[in-house]
Amino acid sequence: MIRWQRIQKEASKIAGRGITIHGTTALPEDIRAFVKDDAKQVEIVLNMKFNKTEKDVVLSLAHELAHVTLGDEGHGDTHTDEAKRIEKSLNSALERSKARGTKVSKPSRKSDRT
Ligand SMILES: [Zn+2]
8 A cells, every 4th residue: 555645745845845746657668757846846757667565656756856855857976865865754754654543443434545
């Protein structure tokens, strides 16, 4: 299960503006994800072929979000470090939500919809 809403919320926090995440099967084989950033809104497009687990999604988003927070399309050490920082932050947000989830004794209607 991929917790899209929590991931999207946390990603928006990191980017400091609204984020839309799209998934598609229409990308070339060698592209895992890409980002379109126009100051107001950030759009991240994920290649569904490479983003099948929550871990894959977190890694892809961390990579793309690092371009957003750095305002740079490059792939040097700075980008690698920033992507790692973002990955940790996304994972800790997901961990927090997992910890809260364990307190729920029976499934709610809400969780059926996710
Ligand atoms: Zn990149």
